[in-house]
Amino acid sequence: MPVDHYENFPVASLLLPRRLRRPIEAIYRFARGADDIADEGDASDAERLQGLADYGHEIERIERGAAPLRPAFNELAEVIAEWQLPTALFRDLLDAFSQDVVTKRYADYPQLLDYCRRSANPVGRLLLHLVGRASEENLRRSDCICTALQLVNFWQDIAIDWQKGRVYLPQCDLERFAICETQIAAERCSADWTALLTFEVRRTRDLMNAGAALVHQLPGRMGWEIRLTVQGGLRILERIEQARGDVFRQRPQLGAADYLFIGSRSLLM
Structure with missing residues (x-):
């Protein structure tokens, strides 16, 4: 997924x-x-x-x-x-x-989150309105999940977005980990690059987990749908970590075994 x-x-x-x-x-x-x-x-x-x-x-x-x-x-x-x-x-x-x-670059994390607020969060909010669960707390948790899913997409598609002239990694994070864009262009995975992706993955996982309790507020099958979506996003983050951030040669792909894993984890949420 x-x-x-x-x-x-x-x-x-x-x-x-x-x-x-x-x-x-x-x-x-x-x-x-x-x-x-x-x-x-x-x-x-x-x-x-x-x-x-x-x-x-x-x-x-x-x-x-x-x-x-x-x-x-x-x-x-x-x-x-x-x-x-x-x-x-x-x-x-x-x-x-x-x-x-x-806009092809983002100066810092808050700027990127503001983009996600408009590019991803509306979808979750619309779903909550459809099921009559648009309370303030549910909307907050939905925003966490949707933003995290958007960030997962960014991290797994770094190489693809580069071809479109876009870099979603915050510029201040690139500077902090001593990464220049020529390294992205060369698809070079160094120790600094691994550290950068580890940082982004952990921050994204924390955000996803901050919203995960939403699944208990959603009725029936919708709750199970979101459980699977959350666990799919978390599994991709694990794949990025396992590849030590090398999303250039090992873009995260989930197979049959992963789906079974996602399903079993969803039962424990």
């Missing part, structure tokens, strides 16, 4: 109650479509930003109760109205995707 793209939240899983599959699919299509505008193909930055602005205009129409101009947004409009979902969360996602187009 690579924590990749937008597959780090449940999409029509058999574990989900049937009534939740339609709204979750609608949220997924919105997030996936907007992410692809920001990240895929060979469009210019201006074209990407315009495409995301067009998505934003559709959200504005939905807020006003007007019919979307694009038929692809009709179902999302129905879901937002039926489930009374906060449209600000969809705006946060679009803001993060727009930031991805123009």
